Amino acid sequence: MAVATRGLVKRYGRQPALLGLDMSVPPGKVYGFLGPNGSGKTTTLRLLVGLLRPQAGAMWLLGAPYTWRDRKRLYRVGSLIETPVFYPFLSGRDNLRVIGSAGPPTPSARIEQVLDYVGLHDRAGSTVKTYSLGMKQRLGVAAALLSDPDLLILDEPANGLDPGGMVALRETLRWLTEQGKTVLISSHLLSEVEQLADIVGIVDRGRLLREGPLEQLVRDTGQIRVRVAVEEMPRAADILRRVAPDRQLYGIDRGPRAGWFHVTFDPARAAEVNRALAEAGIYAMGVEAGNDLETLFLQLTGGVTPGAPPPGPSA
Amino acid sequence: MRLALAEFFGMRKRMATYVVLIVLLVLMGLVYFAAGIGARSVGAEAGGIFQFPAAYAFIGQFVFGLGSLLAVAYAAAVAGGDWTWGVPRLLIARGHSRAGYVLAKALALAGMLAVGVVVAFGVGILFNFAAAAIAGVELGNPIAGDGLVELGKSLLLGFPVVLERALIGFAVAIVLRSQLAGVVVGILLYIGEGILVTVMVAISIFSRGMDLLGGERSGPEWFQYLPFTVGDSVLTPDPAATIGEGLEGLILRQVPLEQALIAVFLYGLVSVAVSALFVERAEITA
Numbered sequence: 001m002a003v004a005t006r007g008l009v010k011r012y013g014r015q016p017a018l019l020g021l022d023m024s025v026p027p028g029k030v031y032g033f034l035g036p037n038g039s040g041k042t043t044t045l046r047l048l049v050g051l052l053r054p055q056a057g058a059m060w061l062l063g064a065p066y067t068w069r070d071r072k073r074l075y076r077v078g079s080l081i082e083t084p085v086f087y088p089f090l091s092g093r094d095n096l097r098v099i100g101s102a103g104p105p106t107p108s109a110r111i112e113q114v115l116d117y118v119g120l121h122d123r124a125g126s127t128v129k130t131y132s133l134g135m136k137q138r139l140g141v142a143a144a145l146l147s148d149p150d151l152l153i154l155d156e157p158a159n160g161l162d163p164g165g166m167v168a169l170r171e172t173l174r175w176l177t178e179q180g181k182t183v184l185i186s187s188h189l190l191s192e193v194e195q196l197a198d199i200v201g202i203v204d205r206g207r208l209l210r211e212g213p214l215e216q217l218v219r220d221t222g223q224i225r226v227r228v229a230v231e232e233m234p235r236a237a238d239i240l241r242r243v244a245p246d247r248q249l250y251g252i253d254r255g256p257r258a259g260w261f262h263v264t265f266d267p268a269r270a271a272e273v274n275r276a277l278a279e280a281g282i283y284a285m286g287v288e289a290g291n292d293l294e295t296l297f298l299q300l301t302g303g304v305t306p307g308a309p310p311p312g313p314s315a
Numbered sequence: 316m317r318l319a320l321a322e323f324f325g326m327r328k329r330m331a332t333y334v335v336l337i338v339l340l341v342l343m344g345l346v347y348f349a350a351g352i353g354a355r356s357v358g359a360e361a362g363g364i365f366q367f368p369a370a371y372a373f374i375g376q377f378v379f380g381l382g383s384l385l386a387v388a389y390a391a392a393v394a395g396g397d398w399t400w401g402v403p404r405l406l407i408a409r410g411h412s413r414a415g416y417v418l419a420k421a422l423a424l425a426g427m428l429a430v431g432v433v434v435a436f437g438v439g440i441l442f443n444f445a446a447a448a449i450a451g452v453e454l455g456n457p458i459a460g461d462g463l464v465e466l467g468k469s470l471l472l473g474f475p476v477v478l479e480r481a482l483i484g485f486a487v488a489i490v491l492r493s494q495l496a497g498v499v500v501g502i503l504l505y506i507g508e509g510i511l512v513t514v515m516v517a518i519s520i521f522s523r524g525m526d527l528l529g530g531e532r533s534g535p536e537w538f539q540y541l542p543f544t545v546g547d548s549v550l551t552p553d554p555a556a557t558i559g560e561g562l563e564g565l566i567l568r569q570v571p572l573e574q575a576l577i578a579v580f581l582y583g584l585v586s587v588a589v590s591a592l593f594v595e596r597a598e599i600t601a
Binding site for chain 1: 318402404412599
């Protein structure tokens, strides 16, 4: 594993931040680390780059056990933790020179190279205090890439980026994984992670709730919503249980949402559900399939009540 | 060393570096101007303070006296600014040694202070010539006779004192992890210690029954070994020969130069060690 943690515990005073976090980031993949604010994402990343020390648990970095004392392991790790930080009175290029003089040796040609990667070459001579948030973010990514790391740890890297910057970041990260690098990216921009990540880990209240390949997670926790006539609900429930055995199913039999069933099922099989109902002579008045990461995220982290009424019936 | 050099060159582009130097030079220029005018009205004998090599002591009082206070503020700004901006997080996350970061920063600070001291001393010599011209005093060659030796001695003894005091401000800012708090607390400590020493000197005078001129000078007392004070014994090994000394010179012996130098060295070392230890143990959350 490029990164692994087992039973990682971190408290700030009495305030728990991580309560036994287990995560596994395979090499050569983009790992999307998701969680609501205060869930422990940044604390985890800080622990991984030696800024904090855990109270309990173990970490592995780039295939070997890791503690904060193994600082030279970080020579192979590039990171951007929280907001990008720089000397405001220095230019972007000079900041990279200072950063490049810490840790692993960095040839000056590499500075120009990473400035090109993030599209900052033209403004590299301006002082950082004149940069927009998006430019600082790009400089932060450039700083993370300075040592040509095997593992890139990025905390909310898309913050402040304009759409063009986000596309460029996405392409850069994709290109890096094609080179065999591993990217661990934390974000609250679910659509970004959905487009980037191969593996997703969802954390809340200091614990990992779900982890796995994005497609599999969505498939396993996707939801199909189907609306039938209220008087046909008992028969429809039997058919749905047959089509999707052992899956969560509930129906709404009164109120304005009466007739809607919610079944936790692979959204790609919505047509199969509809056909099964039709073959039994039950014609659905509406079929919806929710298979996005956002739904999964909100269900797991309690952002919405699982199986809350759908936004509205569709014909 | 790479980081120390990069930090040193970074400091060159920092506004505070120039502000501190300009404040020192402007104040020094004003005092020299006033001294020149004053010496002109009093008479030629008052212009003796501008004669070399004695003039080096006068310049040193500014550069190492007022300069020390400014150096404390500057060092605190340099060290605290990093924490305010969050730069240590960036460097440590790259695998740089925490203690190494502190040492690099302290080395860069020492380099910048050395440049500042040399520049301020050089400008001080020019101010001395200007003030002497205003006073109508003829000055000889500043490096004739013992001049060069005195100049070298002033710089070699004065710089460690400025650096030691600056490193205390540096340590305070690192422990407080804040630029503003570091500067304010550093200056308060500097001034506070001065007030404490003044009070202790007054107590010493009263305990001797105001007999300032009679009897042997006593001491050195414990408060003369305090961090910001012990350097005075390095800067003015013979207080009677300097201008503007307080009453303590009349009743208290200075700390012996060797002891004072060792104390200055130890205080500087302890300041860097405390800073490094603090950063080693710090949980970097900002």
